[in-house]
Amino acid sequence: MPTVATDELRELYDKYAPRIRTLARYTLGSRAAADDVVQTVFLKASQSLATFRGQAAPGTWLWRIAVNQCNDELRRRKRTDRVEVPLDAILGWADDAATPEQRHGVKEIDEIVARALLELSPKLRTVVVLRYVDEMPYDEIAAILGCSIGTVSSRLARALTKLEQTLRPIIRS
Amino acid sequence: MACLRFDLQRSLPLYLDRAASPATVERIERHLLGCGECRARLVRLRDAKNLLGELPRLDAPNFERLMARPAARAPRVSWSIPPLLRHFAADALVASGLFVAFTFLYTHTASARNRTFDASSFRRVAVRDVAATHDPHVIVQGVVSDFVGDAGEGSHRFRLTDPNDPGHFVVCEVLDGTLRPPKTGARIRVWGVSRYDSNPDHEWFEIHPVMKVEVLQ
Numbered sequence: 001m002p003t004v005a006t007d008e009l010r011e012l013y014d015k016y017a018p019r020i021r022t023l024a025r026y027t028l029g030s031r032a033a034a035d036d037v038v039q040t041v042f043l044k045a046s047q048s049l050a051t052f053r054g055q056a057a058p059g060t061w062l063w064r065i066a067v068n069q070c071n072d073e074l075r076r077r078k079r080t081d082r083v084e085v086p087l088d089a090i091l092g093w094a095d096d097a098a099t100p101e102q103r104h105g106v107k108e109i110d111e112i113v114a115r116a117l118l119e120l121s122p123k124l125r126t127v128v129v130l131r132y133v134d135e136m137p138y139d140e141i142a143a144i145l146g147c148s149i150g151t152v153s154s155r156l157a158r159a160l161t162k163l164e165q166t167l168r169p170i171i172r173s
Numbered sequence: 174m175a176c177l178r179f180d181l182q183r184s185l186p187l188y189l190d191r192a193a194s195p196a197t198v199e200r201i202e203r204h205l206l207g208c209g210e211c212r213a214r215l216v217r218l219r220d221a222k223n224l225l226g227e228l229p230r231l232d233a234p235n236f237e238r239l240m241a242r243p244a245a246r247a248p249r250v251s252w253s254i255p256p257l258l259r260h261f262a263a264d265a266l267v268a269s270g271l272f273v274a275f276t277f278l279y280t281h282t283a284s285a286r287n288r289t290f291d292a293s294s295f296r297r298v299a300v301r302d303v304a305a306t307h308d309p310h311v312i313v314q315g316v317v318s319d320f321v322g323d324a325g326e327g328s329h330r331f332r333l334t335d336p337n338d339p340g341h342f343v344v345c346e347v348l349d350g351t352l353r354p355p356k357t358g359a360r361i362r363v364w365g366v367s368r369y370d371s372n373p374d375h376e377w378f379e380i381h382p383v384m385k386v387e388v389l390q
Contacts, residue, residue, distance in 0.1 A: 017233035
């Protein structure tokens with residue numbers, strides 16, 4: 001697959017690759033899958049950078065590719081059986097731990113929160129990661145997902161409510 | 174009582190993130206003053222938000238190394254039908270099949286050719302009176318004088334004349350595959366639907382479609 005490593009592409013990479021990798025990591029649940037997404041996004045970008053120029057903000061364009069790439073991967077996974085450790089089991093370990101130190105010894109809170117994110121539907125997961133992990137403004141999220149700001153807020157409300165229910169043992173401790 | 178202000182509930186993240194318009198902020202704050210449920214909801218949303226905010230951000234992998242490695246398996250997603258749509262599509266396919274089968278049997282079987290109908294709804298009308306009748310179902314008797322034009326789509330169209338008053342006629346149209354068309358000169362009685370054909374080339378009264386033909390001795 002030929003690539004055109006222009007300065008412009010490199011600039012885009014430095015600016016967006018960490019954020020896209022973070023989105024993919026929390027959307028797909030692993031760093032390896034996130035690296036695949038970053039690679040695919042920038043390979044696609046290098047191939048169509050010339051035709052893309054001027055059509056939209058480069059950030060929006062890259063984010064759309066990234067979100068679609070993550071969704072494609074999730075759809076692909078849906079067709080194959082995957083055995084994962086149930087979230088209840090992870091939370092159970094955390095809940096049984098008497099002190100925060102012990103709890104951290106069993107499982108990092110970050111990992112539990114990241115695992116709880118995977119319990120959300122892909123739609124809610126994407127929006128909540130863009131907003132509260134990447135801290136992207138509402139209007140940019142709406143532009144990337146092709147929906148209104150009200151829809152972004154509505155999805156966030158649903159996502160946060162579900163996350164709070166799932167993570168209540170951690171929040172209370 | 175459960176709070177039903179879903180319009181405000183969906184805007185709570187905007188409020189929490191200080192991204193709501195002043196008007197929305199005012200509406201939410203006025204509502205929060207009197208709604209304990211939404212105050213609790215807001216706290217829960219904030220707690221979840223705070224946990225997410227603590228998640229570590231990742232660095233970018235090395236550009237050269239990442240782009241130089243073999244390309245990740247491009248996740249090609251074949252087009253798939255959502256389960257609900259697939260369910261309805263299967264139903265629609267069965268219904269379409271039944272419809273086609275029924276239509277075929279209805280129009281092509283021998284029983285269809287001699288299909289019985291309720292003769293009591295038909296009223297006997299003389300050829301000359303077809304123009305004046307308001308009855309849609311009529312029985313008309315006469316002589317087949319000639320076949321006219323090309324009715325198209327394989328139908329047969331003939332002129333039925335009153336032997337006692339040759340100046341009057343009615344055009345009868347037999348849909349192809351339903352009845353055997355009579356021969357020219359035959360004395361017949363037809364059952365069918367009376368109508369006026371306003372086509373400028375026609376402008377005649379007709380029995381269309383003919384539903385039954387009886388050859389008289």
